[in-house]
Structures are given as structure tokens and as C-alpha cells.
Amino acid sequence: MNLEALIPEYVRGFQAYVPSKPDHLLMREYGASMLHRLNNNENPLGPPPAAARVIAAFPPERAAIYPSGDSYDLRQSLGARLGIAADRVLVGNGSCEVISSVIKAFCQPGDNIVTADKTFAVYEWVAEFSGIEARLTPLRDYAFDPQAMLDRIDRHTKILFVCNPNNPTGTYWTQRMLVDFLEQAGEDRIVVVDEAYREYIDDPEYPDTIGLMERFPNLVVFRTFSKMYALAGLRVGYLAGTEAVVEVVRRTSVAYSVNVQAQQAALAALEDDREHIAATRTLVREGMRLVVDACRDLELETVGGAGNYLMIRTPINDMLMYRRLMKRGMMVRTMTGFRFPGWIRVTLREIPVMASFAAILAEEVHAIRNQRVPA
């Protein structure tokens, strides 16, 4: 069998993403007696209480029955919450799935998408392994640069992806900036705003994307239950857009991809999120303060703002820092893969974990500064 000949050129050069191994294997490999995951921006509080109850009470016999193929009830509830028709919502197996659906719906080989170079990588990856050019623009002051993106548009540009707030830098565009951008981008292409971390932001200037869709029917927004709602393990995300746009994206989406327990838990989470969001925001604020202070004491530069994560500049190569911290039971995200070599990103968690992270980081940094390897 000549497998090579079967593979499209753009898949041949592409390497599959390698997810991290399960905790028990990592602990054994690194000889760590504990492991705190500070790498995936998860919420340590767990899902809101109502969602937790739904998950705990899940009747096994329901596992034998197909879920709603289009997350019917969840869409009704999301529609009501957002003040739009349920048909303007499309639920996916995590927002990663809807990224793929949007690209498939609008792009064919020869087309391109525009996004930033130092952002969540999935927009770029899905484009590339689908044979679509990903045009990447540099950040400006750690933020998406609207002008740089507009400059890269040509007649083959189908989608512009804006990660708002940006993972990993925590910067975001305000309503005014987004409106300016939408006005200049024109109506001949889709503008996607990924709001995976929007619930962490409490700022009246943060864009009202749903409200803007009337004026800008090419606007699409992504949201997820993985971050604030702490349902990352069940995989639920969604997009919202105008009825016409969502109808097109539905054509390239797989029905039945969201499992029944995920639909039920997301529905419950939505109805019981007020205190949960407040508690999570407090936890992130306190965690942020603790780590930023610790880094200041260590004279380590940090970059962060919105979202439950913080970037830290490391005195050594970030990949070695990662392995040193792994040995101590702290799993961070290296930023080499985000094109920020020499930085790590840390998920902000509960104070005891952050305090122990700060202590271990300080020990490692002191050890590194005291015993530089001879050059």
C-alpha cells in the first residue's frame, strides 16, 4: 500500500498534536509525588453546584440512548440567555469542534484565514491541515493588532479569527476597537471572536458581540463551557451568529457530537452560574495577585490581565523550566509552542496551590541563579 501517495500534500507535512500523558504516568516519569495541573486553564472549583448534581445523578440507562442530535434544550436555554433565537446557536464537542465547522463551511483550498501568530493555535492548525493558508500577524504590545490583520486581507480571505481575550497574553479589544475593526473589515468575510474566557472579565467596555450581530451579520462568536463553567472533561462549546450564517455552518457540523451528559450538565450550569462566576473571579484575582507579587520579588517579568492565566518570563529556556517544575509536581505550559520562547503560562488556581507554586518557583529560580552551568 502506498500510503504516502494517498495523503494530500498539506497533511503530509503536518504533525499530529501530542496531548500530555495521564497524571499517573507523568508522576512516575518525572518522579514527582504530586502533580498540580497549571497548564490547561481549567477551573479548580469544579462545575456550578446544579451541574455537579446533574452529573452525580446521571442515570446509567440514559447512556444507551442517543442524545439530542442538535442539543435542542441547551440551545433553547442559550438562546433565551443571549436574547436570540435558538437557531442562532450551534453547539459543538468543545469550541474546538466549531472552529473546524466554520473553516469547513467557508473555506476551500486557495482561500486563507487571518489571525495572530501568538495566540491559541487551533485556528491555524485546522486551516493548515485543511489546505487553507493561515496568515499570521504579529501582536502589538501583546495584543491583537487590528491594522496588521486588515493589511493581510485579500480577495481570498474568508475568515478573521480574533481571540478575545487573547490566550496567552490576556489582552482584549473593547467594544469600540471591535466596532472599528468590523467596519474596516467589511462584510465580505466572516469575523470570528473567540470568547472562551469572556466570563472572567468584568468590564463594561468589553464587547457586546451578540448585540453587534444586527449591524454586522458577518460576526460569529465562540464560547465554551470548558473554562469558567468547569466542564472541560465533558466537551461542550458553542457558536452564535446570524440565522443565515449559522445555517451554513450547520451543514458542515456533525450532528450528535455532543453527549447527553454534557448537554444536561451545561444546561444546569447555565442556570446556576451567578455565585459560581463570582467565586471563580475572586479566586483568579487572588491567585493573580499572589503570583504577580512573587514574580516581582524574583524579578521575573509577567504578562497577564484578563483570563485565568498569567505568563512568566523564565531565566532559562522555558522547556527546561517546565521539566524542572514537573519534577517538583507543577505542570505549567511552555510558551515555545505559542511562539513566546523563554516564557511559561500558569493557570491561576486556589491560593494554597498558587502559594506552593510560588515557593517552588522561587526555589528553582534561586537554584538556577546560584549554579549557572559553565559556558
Add this chain to the structure above:
Amino acid sequence: MKQAKSRSHSLSSRLPFKGAFLPLAMSLVEKGAEGFGYGRREAGGLVLAIEELFSFYARQATADSAIDVDLEDQGYRLALTLTFRMANPDLRAFNLTWNCSLDSEESLELLGPMLAARSVSSLRLDFGTDDQVVLRLARNRDYPPAADVPLPPGDLKSPLRLLEPSADDLRHFAAMAVAAGSPFLPGFLARPGMAADMLAAGHIGALLIEQDSWIRGGVLWHPLTGSCLELYGPYIFGPDADAQGVTLLLDAAVARISRSPYRGLVRRQGVLAGFERFFDFLGELHLRRGDAAIRSTCYYRQLKEESSGTVYCAEPLASFLDKQYDRLCLPRQIRQAGSDPARLRDGSVLAVELEHERSLAILRPLCAGKDMAANLTAHLDMLRGEGIGNFLVELNTGRSEDTAFAAPLAETGFVPRLVIPDAGQGDLVVYDHPEPEGRV
């Protein structure tokens, strides 16, 4: 760095693997090379190589087997790939030291592959599944040496800017690197036309910096193995206050290749001040240039978080690896290998890569055998006879045919100096041979 095989620059043919088709195979290569615009001198080596290899292995091939002959013009070189199936291919003749005695029929036959290996710029052997054997040969185009070019004045003031080089930019940069007398120039930079053609073919990546329309420096990368890139530079022409140029180039280069399929990035070009922010220190190789002892410093960085593995090996390699893995915080399990010399083949096989400019030979185990120590000694003797003064061995920790060499290497005076993580099948252990007149 994207490599695409262009249909207008390649030809492929499947031939019955029989001596009768040798003339066809040879003229395919000869006429093909001519068609792609290569000279007689350049094509000659490949024609000789296919003659020797085809006839040698056709004799061992089963009656109904076939051979795929692929010839590709990669711009800066002509690449010939021979693919066939064979259960137990005889590889002994790839040992450079194969002694040919004119009265032994067998050894005369084995002379063929040896000649083939010497007539081309590079030769690589790969074994696939289902007894597949792949021989990859390449002959570089002949390029003129660098022309003299001016270097930037020392008083430029405007900020440094990154430049994505065109092939012409890179040609000029390479000529500047030669003019500046930069140490550690790889062969492809010493021939600026070759660097430009390699960039155009997508076989190297490069970034430059400029200032006031002068090229002020640059950095390049090229695959060392299928999983590891090698970085060359940064080369800076003129002063570099606060290492601004180096930092700009390294940050941008690492960012550029961090989403590539490669797992690691190695730099083997001597000391880099302030390396810690970019690299792990791997170690130093002890080499000689003329009468002077020099140390070649190696740095490395992972490009992917995931890295683990199990190594089966015996002492003294096990203790060396243990120390290195611990120092680099690499998650590896070292397990004692049960070695039973009686079960080894008689003859071991080593592949040799020669770099005459550096008086350097790199030996790579292909097959373990009972005669490993004797074979290593024979290689040392023979290569010294050819004027080679530096010897490196690269050993894959994930290949038991390789790790079986650990004891014979120690016996013949080779010293393990460093480990390049994930650079081969598993990690790559690099040995040098510090005493040319050693205890062999």
C-alpha cells in the same frame, strides 16, 4: 521550511530487479541528470553508484522482485532513491574498511557498494517495514566559492529589523559570512550559491537582520535528523550591543520553528554567551584542528513538551545516561539490557560520514556483531590513514543494535560526551575519541 516535491523536477520508474535492466537504470540516471541540467562530473558519481548498487543487490534479489528508482532535482543537488524488498540484505560492504582481496570472489563483489558510497556526496540506508530497504544517495551541484563582499560599517544607528530573506538575500549573506571569517561555517554557507538554492528548495530555513539597508546578521536551520533541527549562527557582522541582534534572531527563529514537526533544536557551534535563556547546555566535544585542541560546545532546546522513553543498555553507558538525564531533568527509564554476545551476528556494520574540511568522521552503527571492537579499530586505523583526525560516534538509545556498541566503544577509547534528546530513535549519544594515538 516547507519541502514539496515538484513533479516537473522528478522522475520515477519501477524496473524488474534483474541484471538485464542495469543498463536501463544507468541511462535513466545519466539522461535524467542531463535533462535536469547537471554536468557530466556531477552526474558521474550517481551513475557509478547505481551501477554498483544495482548489480550487487540484483544478484541477491528474488526472481520476481522489482526496484523503484527515483531521481529528483532538488536544485542544489540531485537525489537518487532506490527502494526494494530484501529479507537479509548484505550490508557489510558499506563498512569503509571492507578489505578487498583481489583473489577472493566474495570480497571483489562487495567492493561495489563501497565504491558507490564514496562516489556521492551522501548516502543513507533506511529499513522500512516488510523487509523494505531504502538507499538514498545525493550528489551536490558544484558551486563556485564566495565572492568578496563588503561588510557593514561599525557606526550604523537605526534600529535592527528582521528580514525574511529571498534566495538572493541569503546568497549575499553567505558571502558576508565568508568575508567576515565567521568560525563554524557549514559547507552550504561557504558556497553561497548552495545556500541560496537550498533556501529556494525549502531545505533550510533562515532569518536575517538588517540595519540601514545593510545585512547585519542572520541565523539558519537545517534538519539534523528526522526529528531534530540544527541551528547555525547567529552570525553577526559588526558590534552587537546588549546582544540585541542575537536575541532578536533567536527569539524569531525559535518562534518560527516551534510549530514545525521537529521535536528539538541543537546548536553545535561553540560557546554562545547568555545561552541559558534559549538553550540547555549539553556538553562539549573534544576535537582537534591541526595541532590545536578545540572544544565544540553543544546546546539544545526541546520544541515539544512531551518527551519520554525507555533505554535498554548496559554499563558504562547506563551510568553516563543516568547522569545526563538527571542533569537535564529528562524523564527516561534506563533498564539493564541482557546482552548475550553469542547471539550476535558475526560481522558488525558501521556507516561513515566524512567531512574532510574538519578532518572529521562520524560513525553510526548499522548492525551489531561479534567483531564490534575490531571493526571500530579497523575504521580508526583506516580513516587515520586517510588523514582523518577527529572521530565521532552517534548512537541511538532506542535501537538495541546501537546500544550493543557501548562496551566495544569504551574498549576502543571512545568517550560519551553528550546526549541530544529525541534526536534519533530515542536520544542520540555522541562519543568522541580524545586520544588519536590512543589505547586502541
